[in-house]
Amino acid sequence: MDKLILQYLHTDxxxxxxxxxxxxxxxxxxxxxKLHILIAExxxxxxxxxxxxxxxxxxAYITKxxxxxxxxxxxxxxxxxxxxxxxxxxxxxxxxxxxxxxxRLGLVILKNPDGSYVERGPRNIKINGENIKPIxxxxxxxxxxxEVYNHTSIIDFIVKNNTIYGAVAVNxxxxxxxIIKAKTVLCCTGGASGIYRSNNPGFSRHKMxxxxxxxxxxxxxxxxSGAEMTTxxxxxxxxxxxxxxxxxxxxxxxxxxxxxxSRGEIYEKxxxxxxSNRLYGTVEEIIAGNGPCYLQTKGISxxxxxxxxxxxxxxxPAQTLRWLEQGTPDHNNVxxxxxxxxxxxxxxxxxxxxxxKRQTTIKGLFAAGDTAGGCxxxxxxxxxxxxxxxxxxxxxxxxxxxxxxxNIINFTQIAQYYQQKEEKYLTAAPGIFTIQDxxxxxxxxxxxxxxxxxxxxxxxxxxxxxACKAIVKLYETAQSLSAGNMRELTLIxxxxxxxxxxxxxxxxxxxxxxxxxxxxxxxxxxPTIDNSFYKYVNSRLENGTVKIIYxxxxxxxxxxxxxx
Amino acid sequence: xxxxxxxQQCVGCGKCSDICPGSLIKTAPDxxxxxxxxxxxxxxxxxxxxxxxxxxxxxxxxDIGGQGSCMNIEKNGYITKWIxxxxxxxxxxxxxxxxxxxxx
Numbered sequence: 001m002d003k004l005i006l007q008y009l010h011t012d013x014x015x016x017x018x019x020x021x022x023x024x025x026x027x028x029x030x031x032x033x034k035l036h037i038l039i040a041e042x043x044x045x046x047x048x049x050x051x052x053x054x055x056x057x058x059x060a061y062i063t064k065x066x067x068x069x070x071x072x073x074x075x076x077x078x079x080x081x082x083x084x085x086x087x088x089x090x091x092x093x094x095x096x097x098x099x100x101x102x103x104r105l106g107l108v109i110l111k112n113p114d115g116s117y118v119e120r121g122p123r124n125i126k127i128n129g130e131n132i133k134p135i136x137x138x139x140x141x142x143x144x145x146x147e148v149y150n151h152t153s154i155i156d157f158i159v160k161n162n163t164i165y166g167a168v169a170v171n172x173x174x175x176x177x178x179i180i181k182a183k184t185v186l187c188c189t190g191g192a193s194g195i196y197r198s199n200n201p202g203f204s205r206h207k208m209x210x211x212x213x214x215x216x217x218x219x220x221x222x223x224x225s226g227a228e229m230t231t232x233x234x235x236x237x238x239x240x241x242x243x244x245x246x247x248x249x250x251x252x253x254x255x256x257x258x259x260x261x262s263r264g265e266i267y268e269k270x271x272x273x274x275x276s277n278r279l280y281g282t283v284e285e286i287i288a289g290n291g292p293c294y295l296q297t298k299g300i301s302x303x304x305x306x307x308x309x310x311x312x313x314x315x316x317p318a319q320t321l322r323w324l325e326q327g328t329p330d331h332n333n334v335x336x337x338x339x340x341x342x343x344x345x346x347x348x349x350x351x352x353x354x355x356x357k358r359q360t361t362i363k364g365l366f367a368a369g370d371t372a373g374g375c376x377x378x379x380x381x382x383x384x385x386x387x388x389x390x391x392x393x394x395x396x397x398x399x400x401x402x403x404x405x406x407n408i409i410n411f412t413q414i415a416q417y418y419q420q421k422e423e424k425y426l427t428a429a430p431g432i433f434t435i436q437d438x439x440x441x442x443x444x445x446x447x448x449x450x451x452x453x454x455x456x457x458x459x460x461x462x463x464x465x466x467a468c469k470a471i472v473k474l475y476e477t478a479q480s481l482s483a484g485n486m487r488e489l490t491l492i493x494x495x496x497x498x499x500x501x502x503x504x505x506x507x508x509x510x511x512x513x514x515x516x517x518x519x520x521x522x523x524x525x526x527p528t529i530d531n532s533f534y535k536y537v538n539s540r541l542e543n544g545t546v547k548i549i550y551x552x553x554x555x556x557x558x559x560x561x562x563x564x
Numbered sequence: 565x566x567x568x569x570x571x572q573q574c575v576g577c578g579k580c581s582d583i584c585p586g587s588l589i590k591t592a593p594d595x596x597x598x599x600x601x602x603x604x605x606x607x608x609x610x611x612x613x614x615x616x617x618x619x620x621x622x623x624x625x626x627d628i629g630g631q632g633s634c635m636n637i638e639k640n641g642y643i644t645k646w647i648x649x650x651x652x653x654x655x656x657x658x659x660x661x662x663x664x665x666x667x668x
Contacts, residue, residue, distance in 0.1 A: 043583075043584070043586070043587065044582055044583050045587040046583060046610075046615075047583050047584075047585055047608065048585050049585075052585045052606070052608040052610055053606070053607070053608035053609060053610070056666060056668075057666070107664060108662065108664065108665050109665060110665035110666070110667075118665075120668065126665045126666055126667070126668070127665050127666065127667045128662060128663075128664060128666060130660075130662065130664075150582075151587065167592075170590050172587050173587065184604070200627050202625075202627045203566075203602075203603055203625040203626070203627050204565050204603075204624075204625040204628045205603060206565075206586075206603070206604050206606050206607075207565045207606070207607055207625070207628055208603060208606070211585065211606060211608075212586065212604070212606050213585050213586045213606070243624075243628035243629050244624070246627060250666070250668050251668075253668065254667070254668025255668070267627060306658075307666075307667040307668055308668060309658055310658065310660050310666070310667075311666040311667065311668045313644075313646055313658065313660050314660060314666055316607075317635060317646070318565055318605075318607050318622075318624060318628075319623070320635075320646070321622075321623075321624055321633060321635050321648065322624065322629065322656070324633065324648050324650065324656060325624070325629070325630070325631045325633050325650065326629060326631070335627055384620035401647070422569050437659075445616055490587075
């Protein structure tokens, strides 16, 4: 295979990525306009993105006795102030509507006799989330104005004069190059996994928290196009069940299990209950020689064990298999560990710097879900809320005179450029290094020098300098890789996207000269919080270099539009 | 963690290769499904749920403590039967009902 078939596609709104955000945005657009919508999805929208396997609960919900403001308070506190009040507030207003909409679409939510949802925690409700993606995909497939291109991976945005005109994509299975002309683009490609070496780098290297096929494609394409990014340094590191990397919240909240060390001491309160500190406490206990650490489940009832087994079958069946092979949680406490760091905007606040309308700094390019920064703790319902807000503003953008004429773009020239570039990978003779070799090298460098598992998530300026040099060199080496088929061509792009994110991430880690969040950004040169860093760390590619921009905190009630 | 595909039970419908979020399953010339990249499997079990004949099962890699058990599923309307086959033991079945929410 060495020749690519060229195909031009036209649409009003291109949705890059058909995960939860992408599908829900399509639904909201189709409900409210007649605009043509095209979803480009790397896998298949029925089971793609981070919810491919299902989800255990809706973790962003305003429960009884709580308010929109209390949700924003919680998220801001958990992020130690580095979150966007405007984004959190406008998202939180819609959380419950999104849950109700999901129920109407077919999601099963556990109810009390009075019809209210059963609460699992202060912000959580209980569901059967195994089929959440099939439910959303089925709703999308009924929409006549939405065209879905499965197995279609976005490799770049088409941007001129800081305005978007479409995107370039390749088919993952067949030799097709797509030039997609679009008036607006919504980026929903998800966050980035595979940046750092994972917990189990051997056979089970992909047994990770975040979807290993979410490689930060849209974020990296945005970075290359000069979009401003924010808070990449707030990495997300999940506290998970050892080996299976299955969720711990279901056990902690479901049966009230506490975090204990091997000496039987409950340690969680010692370090604080914020998301980062629950992880940090576990790391510190192990360093102090008090590991392994566990969730204390010994002695739970046989009914609780069966309910846990069923709950995990609905979201992480590996954990149920583990219990059947190695003993059930009533007999053994469940060992826990931290994962490698991920770059996500759904749990942490990394991603595109967006306006309150969810528009990026590139005109006509919007972002929602894990690609959208500044709005942590959004989870499933918050992602949906953000997709709905983006959809509303995309409609307004089309109604206004903001849509630019694409006559200034020479699509034929762009097609020729990409055809040549992609065919070069397909015709190159295999060299000394494979795609996997370069990926391993990238993950090792990030692990050793940019705060991975190896250093207990700590990093310093000396190490980051080494990591930066290595990443730049690996990016050069990756240019001469060879692809034997379309999947390998996709893997090359995923690798280049991850390397792009590494480059920006390292600059962000260097720029936040404090430790605002333990483990998530543990800067050992500056081990404490410094209030002069109560501001956002943003970045943008300018003349080939990553420029850091500090921006003041935006509070709830404010309305933010890009001005500079 | 990865999957096994029983060639005897595979009917070659191609649904698993279409659904796999990592495009890890291919169709052999005889139309039977093959997992080409077992190390790249996330363990989402989308393929098990899509397979009409229950030909696909998953297991835990030895590096994450797997002991050789395999799990596959039989779907019947709202009911999913998860069947776990352990070496030298009787199979265990756990049923989940898609109409009921997780208790936790």
